Amino acid sequence: MTHRERVLSTFRFEPTDRPAYDLMEQQIWLELLAFFQREHGLKDGWEVLEFLDTDFRWGWLQYSGPAQAPPAEGLPDGWGGTYADTLYERRLARAGTVADVEAHPWPDPAWWSPPDLGAFREQWPDHALAIAPGWMPLFCSACDAFGMENTLVKMALQPEVIEAFVRRQHAFYMDILTRTVQAAQGHCDICWLGDDYASQDALIMGPERWRRFIKPYLAEQVQVVRDHGLLVLLHSCGAIRAIIPDLIEIGVNGLLVFQTSAADMDPESIAREFGGRIVFYGGIDCQQLLTFGSVADVQNEVRRNLSAFRDCGGYIVANSHHGIANIRGENILAMCEAARTA
Numbered sequence: 001m002t003h004r005e006r007v008l009s010t011f012r013f014e015p016t017d018r019p020a021y022d023l024m025e026q027q028i029w030l031e032l033l034a035f036f037q038r039e040h041g042l043k044d045g046w047e048v049l050e051f052l053d054t055d056f057r058w059g060w061l062q063y064s065g066p067a068q069a070p071p072a073e074g075l076p077d078g079w080g081g082t083y084a085d086t087l088y089e090r091r092l093a094r095a096g097t098v099a100d101v102e103a104h105p106w107p108d109p110a111w112w113s114p115p116d117l118g119a120f121r122e123q124w125p126d127h128a129l130a131i132a133p134g135w136m137p138l139f140c141s142a143c144d145a146f147g148m149e150n151t152l153v154k155m156a157l158q159p160e161v162i163e164a165f166v167r168r169q170h171a172f173y174m175d176i177l178t179r180t181v182q183a184a185q186g187h188c189d190i191c192w193l194g195d196d197y198a199s200q201d202a203l204i205m206g207p208e209r210w211r212r213f214i215k216p217y218l219a220e221q222v223q224v225v226r227d228h229g230l231l232v233l234l235h236s237c238g239a240i241r242a243i244i245p246d247l248i249e250i251g252v253n254g255l256l257v258f259q260t261s262a263a264d265m266d267p268e269s270i271a272r273e274f275g276g277r278i279v280f281y282g283g284i285d286c287q288q289l290l291t292f293g294s295v296a297d298v299q300n301e302v303r304r305n306l307s308a309f310r311d312c313g314g315y316i317v318a319n320s321h322h323g324i325a326n327i328r329g330e331n332i333l334a335m336c337e338a339a340r341t342a
Contacts, residue, residue: 003055007128008189011231011253013276013313019306021317021339023049023332024257024282025132025192025235026058029322035329052336055316057124059131059188061180065111083140085147092145092165101164109175114183121187130190130233133180136173137195138166138214139205148204155209162213170217177221181228191230192256193221198238200262207242215243219250226251233281237321239263244274254279257320260305261285267308267315275312282320284335290319290327295334302338 001009001017010020028045036042042051049057072088085093095101112134120129142151142165154162181191195214197203203210225232231253239262240255247255258280260267267283274280283305284290289297302317309315317339319332 002126004126004128004189007055007316010314010316011279013279015313019315019317019339019342020055020128021336022054022056022281023052023336024318024320024322026054026056027322029325029327031325032327032329032332039329052333053340054336055128056190057120057127057129058192059115059117059120059129061112061132061134061176062115063112065107083143083148083151085149090145090147090150093147093150095146095161096158098160098164101161101168106168106172109172112176114180117184117187128190129188130192131180131184131188131230132192132194133173133177135194136169136176138169138173138217139195139197139210141169142166152205155205155213159212166213166217170220174221174224178224181225181230184230185228188230190233190254191225192233192235193218193225194235196238197236197243198240198262200238200259202239202263203242207246210243211246215246215250222251233279237262239265241265241270244270244278248274248278252278254281254314254316256281256318258282259285259320261287261320267305271308271312271315275309275314277314279314279316280309281316282318283315284317284319286319286321286324286327290331290335291324293331295330298331298334299338302335302342306339306342 006016007020009016026049028048033045033048036048036051040051042048092101092104117131142162145165146154151162184191197210222232232251233254233256234247234252235256237257237259241264255278259265260283270280284298284301289301305315305317317335319335
């Protein structure tokens with residue numbers, strides 16, 4: 001099978017010649033690249049992907065807007081993606097009405113545009129191609145705008161304010177997403193959508209509020225992707241078991257990152273309940289296993305996950321997240337080799 005045939009068969013829950021696998025979202029962080037340069041003489045990220053023989057290739061949008069500066073002076077290293085209310089003054093922290101939200105300026109969606117995806121397919125004719133329209137989530141963008149604690153309080157006490165924000169954010173993103181999937185139709189196989197709804201213990205906002213504030217808009221995003229012939233691969237970390245039936249209902253084809261270390265996300269029970277209905281991508285823990293485990297530990301975990309999904313299919317081996325500096329390069333290599341030789 002080609003890489004593409006293998007991945008598409010996995011999404012159809014059909015047998016494959018070997019398990020599909022990937023380096024999560026094609027992210028190669030500096031320490032990982034240094035490992036492959038030092039140990040295997042590879043020059044760059046593309047050579048790493050070819051060496052690992054991963055089944056996916058990923059494309060991203062092009063940005064042509066103004067330079068994006070940090071939101072405040074003196075932020076500590078690693079501030080990005082942190083939604084603490086007290087880290088700096090959030091741009092909508094003082095918004096108390098729908099009018100406050102509607103008066104706030106949004107970026108111009110025309111600043112984001114898809115690359116030449118026909119050329120992308122010509123470059124990688126035998127790989128599964130995923131297009132990622134960017135990190136422009138509904139829930140996490142609210143947390144970024146209001147602060148996470150403020151967002152959750154407003155969901156309970158001023159729900160109309162959060163609903164107004166989500167509507168604006170959704171309309172902004174739908175412009176970008178629609179243009180992206182139009183350009184991707186006939187070239188790409190998968191469209192990545194991203195948000196983070198959960199901690200490692202439970203949904204941050206609870207399932208009922210997720211269904212009220214997020215689900216209807218996410219369903220529209222999923223529908224426009226599928227209307228253009230692409231599969232939907234949704235990124236959300238953590239313990240999201242409570243809403244997996246909802247994701248299946250609205251047409252999400254696959255869940256990334258499949259964080260098996262989170263509460264109630266073990267591969268055996270997930271496969272029993274949801275196997276054959278939605279694809280799970282990830283499952284090789286980066287917090288403990290890939291950082292502190294041995295090569296044998298990694299190999300055993302790959303085999304465990306593959307065994308859990310043996311009777312239902314729909315599992316893609318990948319690291320459960322990326323960019324952690326102390327993930328051991330030999331463990332990433334062991335993960336890919338264990339999948340390739342399974």
